[in-house]
Amino acid sequence: MSTDGIDELDGRLIVLLAREPRIGVLEASRRLGVARGTVQARMDRLQSNGVIRGFGPDVDPAALGYPVTAFATLEIKQGQGADVRAHLASVPEVLELHTTTGHGDMLCRLVARSNADLQRVIDRVVGFDGIVRASTAIVMENPVPLRIIPLVEQAAADGPG
């Protein structure tokens, strides 16, 4: 079993990678003041740990032509969960989907080309038998974009284990 948690060096490495993703192993080792092999080993471990899932390109939907983001809370008909999940997964504008506690609900993140287009997306999302009701909140501002650095620093400070 991989021990949860990261130590201080792991933390510094992840933060460094987050801030300057294109640097290589050698440069990272210079910045961190450790040997190259150490960085190599840490990165291997972090990835096989699952702490670092990958280095996918961070694509901005707005720059793709989808500047509108919204969150939709869905109420699902009993027993229709699997069908609804499959349906939502087939809609490209659904960027993520969670099932949550509360009203036996789902929460999904949507994007659209415009407010008018959002209507089309929502119609497509809710135009499915298993969905009883949907309430949508349109995002106006994003004061804190998805981030991980503060949490990494916290986790590193708390120490491994």
Add this chain to the structure above:
Amino acid sequence: MSTDGIDELDGRLIVLLAREPRIGVLEASRRLGVARGTVQARMDRLQSNGVIRGFGPDVDPAALGYPVTAFATLEIKQGQGADVRAHLASVPEVLELHTTTGHGDMLCRLVARSNADLQRVIDRVVGFDGIVRASTAIVMENPVPLRIIPLVEQAAADGPG
């Protein structure tokens, strides 16, 4: 001004990068069947475009020891927006924050070490003067993790402009 939208080759490149983030420019050019310089130019353009924001490590909070995710809807006292934003930004467990239409609200994504720990996080989040009320939905399942590939394919199919 950069024209919104991507063409079919951009799309294939992004999808390729998303699936195999560690491949280099040369390998990408081989896979796509184009010259290396083309890939180089496309990547430069996509990044200065803002379509690709970067290649940050994709860190899994669960593997850091924060397996619990929740979404909190916050009701804010009039005029306290800026203070609340600053307060939430100072909490590491707040991974993102949006202001939304609806009840003049905010929506934030939280993580915690456990359900019990979530209580601590929520107390910290809402223990601030400008926040009137909070309702929290704990994530049970994540049938569609944050994704971008289907949207990229859609955008590429729709063509540039």
Add this chain to the structure above:
DNA sequence: TGAAACACTGGGCAATGTGCCCACCCGATC
């Protein structure tokens, strides 16, 4: 107390990829 296990260091190697050139070609534009 001794031995083994582990992580890190610092170094060396061949192979590969990178950044940066160039000349050339082609289609669209004016």
Add this chain to the structure above:
DNA sequence: GATCGGGTGGGCACATTGCCCAGTGTTTCA
């Protein structure tokens, strides 16, 4: 008919990678 933008295919020096090694300190455990 010329120009321009984007793609091609090639070449170059240089840096980096992946992989090896032996040596060292620290911790763990018998």
